[in-house]
Amino acid sequence: MITEWQRWRRWRPVLLGMAFALTVVLSNCGRSPNATNSPQANSPASGEQTALVFGLGGEPANLEPGNITDNNSIYVHEQIYDRLINFQPGTTELEPGLATEWSASDDGLTWTFTLREGVTFHDGTPFNAEAVKTNVERWWDPASPTGYRDAGRGYEIWPGLFGGFKGDEASTVQAVNAVDDTTIEFVLNQPFAAFPAAIGSGYFGIASPAAIEEAGTAYGTAGSTAVGTGPYTLQEWRSGDRIILAANPDYWGEAPQEEQLVVRFITDPSARLAELRAGAIDFTVELAPDQMPEIRSDSNLEPVLRESLNVGYFALNTSYEPLADARVRRAIALAINREEIVEAFWGDLGQTDPHFLPPSMDNFNDKSLSAYEYNPDEAKQLLAEAGYANGFPLELWYMPVSRPYFPTPKPIAEAFAADLSEIGITITFNTKDWATYIEDSKKAPGYQSFMLGWTGDYGDPDNFYYYHFGPGGTSDLGNWKNDRVIQLLNEARATDDQGERETMYAEVDKILYDEVVRIPIVHSQPLLAQRTNISGWQPSPLGSEPFNLISKD
Amino acid sequence: MDSLSPEKTIQGQAQATTLRRVYQQFLKSLSGKIGLFLSVALGLLALLAPLIRPYNAATARDFSSRLAPPGLEHLLGADGLGRDILTLIIYGLRISLVVSLVSVGLGLVVGTSLGLVAGYFRGWLDILIGWLTDILLAFPPILLAIALVTVAGSSLQSVIIAVGVIQIPIFIRLTRSMVLSLREQEFIQTVRAFGAKPGRIIFYHILPASLAPLIVQATLSLGTATLESAGLGFLGLGAQPPTPELGTMLSDSFRSGYSLSSPWTIVFPGLMITLVVLAFNLLGDGLRDSLDPRLNR
Numbered sequence: 039m040i041t042e043w044q045r046w047r048r049w050r051p052v053l054l055g056m057a058f059a060l061t062v063v064l065s066n067c068g069r070s071p072n073a074t075n076s077p078q079a080n081s082p083a084s085g086e087q088t089a090l091v092f093g094l095g096g097e098p099a100n101l102e103p104g105n106i107t108d109n110n111s112i113y114v115h116e117q118i119y120d121r122l123i124n125f126q127p128g129t130t131e132l133e134p135g136l137a138t139e140w141s142a143s144d145d146g147l148t149w150t151f152t153l154r155e156g157v158t159f160h161d162g163t164p165f166n167a168e169a170v171k172t173n174v175e176r177w178w179d180p181a182s183p184t185g186y187r188d189a190g191r192g193y194e195i196w197p198g199l200f201g202g203f204k205g206d207e208a209s210t211v212q213a214v215n216a217v218d219d220t221t222i223e224f225v226l227n228q229p230f231a232a233f234p235a236a237i238g239s240g241y242f243g244i245a246s247p248a249a250i251e252e253a254g255t256a257y258g259t260a261g262s263t264a265v266g267t268g269p270y271t272l273q274e275w276r277s278g279d280r281i282i283l284a285a286n287p288d289y290w291g292e293a294p295q296e297e298q299l300v301v302r303f304i305t306d307p308s309a310r311l312a313e314l315r316a317g318a319i320d321f322t323v324e325l326a327p328d329q330m331p332e333i334r335s336d337s338n339l340e341p342v343l344r345e346s347l348n349v350g351y352f353a354l355n356t357s358y359e360p361l362a363d364a365r366v367r368r369a370i371a372l373a374i375n376r377e378e379i380v381e382a383f384w385g386d387l388g389q390t391d392p393h394f395l396p397p398s399m400d401n402f403n404d405k406s407l408s409a410y411e412y413n414p415d416e417a418k419q420l421l422a423e424a425g426y427a428n429g430f431p432l433e434l435w436y437m438p439v440s441r442p443y444f445p446t447p448k449p450i451a452e453a454f455a456a457d458l459s460e461i462g463i464t465i466t467f468n469t470k471d472w473a474t475y476i477e478d479s480k481k482a483p484g485y486q487s488f489m490l491g492w493t494g495d496y497g498d499p500d501n502f503y504y505y506h507f508g509p510g511g512t513s514d515l516g517n518w519k520n521d522r523v524i525q526l527l528n529e530a531r532a533t534d535d536q537g538e539r540e541t542m543y544a545e546v547d548k549i550l551y552d553e554v555v556r557i558p559i560v561h562s563q564p565l566l567a568q569r570t571n572i573s574g575w576q577p578s579p580l581g582s583e584p585f586n587l588i589s590k591d
Numbered sequence: 592m593d594s595l596s597p598e599k600t601i602q603g604q605a606q607a608t609t610l611r612r613v614y615q616q617f618l619k620s621l622s623g624k625i626g627l628f629l630s631v632a633l634g635l636l637a638l639l640a641p642l643i644r645p646y647n648a649a650t651a652r653d654f655s656s657r658l659a660p661p662g663l664e665h666l667l668g669a670d671g672l673g674r675d676i677l678t679l680i681i682y683g684l685r686i687s688l689v690v691s692l693v694s695v696g697l698g699l700v701v702g703t704s705l706g707l708v709a710g711y712f713r714g715w716l717d718i719l720i721g722w723l724t725d726i727l728l729a730f731p732p733i734l735l736a737i738a739l740v741t742v743a744g745s746s747l748q749s750v751i752i753a754v755g756v757i758q759i760p761i762f763i764r765l766t767r768s769m770v771l772s773l774r775e776q777e778f779i780q781t782v783r784a785f786g787a788k789p790g791r792i793i794f795y796h797i798l799p800a801s802l803a804p805l806i807v808q809a810t811l812s813l814g815t816a817t818l819e820s821a822g823l824g825f826l827g828l829g830a831q832p833p834t835p836e837l838g839t840m841l842s843d844s845f846r847s848g849y850s851l852s853s854p855w856t857i858v859f860p861g862l863m864i865t866l867v868v869l870a871f872n873l874l875g876d877g878l879r880d881s882l883d884p885r886l887n888r
Binding site: 275311378382445451452455456467 | 652849
């Protein structure tokens with residue numbers, strides 16, 4: 039774009055003006071594949087080989103298991119790595135992955151996994167209990183020699199789901215033992231009924247220990263390697279552009295249908311849909327509900343809906359003085375017209391309710407709660423009581439990329455701002471690069487208020503609550519802590535009794551409702567699309583899935 | 592003092608004749624007339640916006656008319672928040688005109704001053720300013736603007752400064768070349784022989800004589816400045832929401848995925864940008880036709 043600009047500058051600026059408007063409109067039509075695509079893009083190594091091209095909403099942060107939190111990374115991890123436990127396609131039910139069987143001791147403190155035999159990593163290293171142990175220690179043990187923590191690795195998802203690292207008081211895990219070649223054992227400090235599901239979540243792919251050692255601190259970055267046991271092997275990562283994967287002929291599970299998988303990074307939903315229409319990509323994710331008519335109008339495309347298991351929220355940081363007062367936070371919840379906003383931006387593809395948990399987990403919610411109804415007058419009154427009758431300035435951070443829960447963050451942020459300025463809160467908007475956005479939200483003092491969301495990693499309320507409100511979970515809220523919530527979350531982890539868990543989580547729901555630190559805005563049904571010649575795609579409610587079952591006619 | 596008054600009178604008379612000639616020439620230029628008309632019309636529209644369409648950017652939204660197509664209620668349709676596109680582009684025009692006028696003003700004043708100094712005094716000052724010009728010209732203008740806005744933080748002020756800075760070298764070069772030829776001419780030599788101080792020579796004699804090309808260049812620069820500020824807005828730099836900005840409107844429509852299903856959200860802001868640039872360029876053309884002595888008969 040920049041070089042274009044330069045060339046044009048020599049022309050008369052009039053032409054420039056017309057060209058500017060025209061380019062935007064035309065580039066948008068996406069009729070011509072050549073206009074938006076480099077020539078070598080779609081015809082990899084022309085010949086017999088068939089390639090499946092996937093349009094991803096952004097570049098992965100890295101390809102290093104355990105050191106990511108974002109879905110764009112997990113998408114690629116799913117293709118390269120396997121986890122101990124898999125999820126049945128399209129559901130949140132567990133099924134064997136690299137472990138064929140798993141069971142807990144009677145006290146719930148020891149989990150034993152029997153590993154699959156005869157599996158090798160892409161580099162030929164055999165897969166065994168030692169390999170699993172090495173991987174887990176990287177994530178969990180700050181002293182692990184291959185964890186390279188001194189090179190800046192944080193593995194922050196680990197304490198997010200398992201309380202803390204080795205040696206931390208809140209750590210769920212006490213020890214990891216390779217009992218024999220095909221048996222791995224996790225000893226826990228406290229019972230955790232959903233442990234297999236948690237260790238099976240998309241972050242924890244098992245990587246080749248030999249490859250990690252060889253690549254050292256560069257492992258998993260663009261230009262280095264990423265070696266797993268998954269359906270595809272990494273061929274090339276062209277930074278800023280694409281990742282090219284090849285089918286793994288020795289895959290232990292169902293062999294990939296296509297020989298090559300190309301993952302292209304395309305940030306704008308408009309651009310993704312335009313490329314899909316042009317046939318430059320075969321299937322894509324995270325489109326905006328507003329694009330539904332456009333998908334429907336093209337006979338080569340079909341919309342694909344992912345089952346909803348997410349929450350998009352608006353977080354209020356209590357370390358910012360006005361927000362330390364719960365009345366002010368409640369006023370904000372009352373001032374934002376969630377009903378109208380969700381209806382406008384999602385239509386049929388989203389719903390709003392007072393709960394942080396998605397509707398499919400409704401049995402864990404406190405059903406007596408009713409949503410904060412839009413009521414600017416009451417909001418103003420609350421603000422006045424709290425001493426902010428004239429409002430206050432507030433920085434609002436919106437995400438730079440479309441996520442399943444907030445497909446178009448900026449206009450939604452503008453809608454919040456318009457609602458909030460009615461009660462005197464003046465908003466300044468901010469955003470930054472996606473990776474930094476997430477990182478900085480967790481660094482003190484964090485953002486005053488920000489938009490973010492969560493897609494379930496496994497089908498248990500624990501995953502939604504523990505990560506956001508557990509012992510390691512609220513650095514982005516100015517370390518707001520509620521001891522009762524933490525206690526309830528720990529107790530609910532320990533028991534298998536469904537009735538008890540429902541009561542405990544309902545209490546958590548009620549406390550969070552009163553505290554309004556993360557205002558649930560929407561539970562959305564993510565919109566995906568594929569070309570009609572694609573078959574076998576079964577989107578997982580967990581937000582990503584391996585593509586080995588997808589074929590292209 | 593007395594000795595200078597005849598000089599002034601002669602100059603005054605000369606100016607009056609020149610103005611009359613310029614005016615007649617300008618009337619002969621069709622593009623000039625169209626440009627002048629468009630510029631005045633757009634200027635008035637921007638000035639009177641609050642009277643024509645009262646609007647509060649902070650609280651404006653109306654989801655019931657979200658993405659409404661052009662019609663009686665919304666002449667040019669409505670955007671993703673249900674805001675009237677016509678209103679938005681009129682206010683966007685205001686912002687756009689302010690940015691281009693102020694930034695070109697900045698570029699003109701700074702660039703011309705440096706050019707005058709460099710051209711008149713020569714020597715190490717000229718070399719220094721020459722280097723500065725070269726450095727500024729070495730960067731593609733939009734890249735330099737992006738860098739400046741990124742450093743200064745996204746706001747309307749930083750866009751004005753960034754767009755202003757990238758105009759500076761053009762004015763330095765233009766002025767310096769004018770000064771170089773003027774300072775050797777007889778009327779300047781004469782004034783110098785009378786013992787006039789450099790300040791007086793520069794501001795009373797050289798500057799007025801080099802005004803014509805500067806005016807033409809400034810008018811043309813208004814067009815580029817409009818485009819550059821819209822370009823920055825499109826890239827997400829510059830005026831932050833809810834300030835309506837034409838370039839930002841384009842990218843909002845594009846990024847939100849409804850530019851194709853609701854084309855009015857992108858076409859009309861684009862047309863407004865085109866119209867502004869067209870107006871300034873036609874006006875600039877007309878001015879050049881009438882001001883440039885080499886083009887006269």
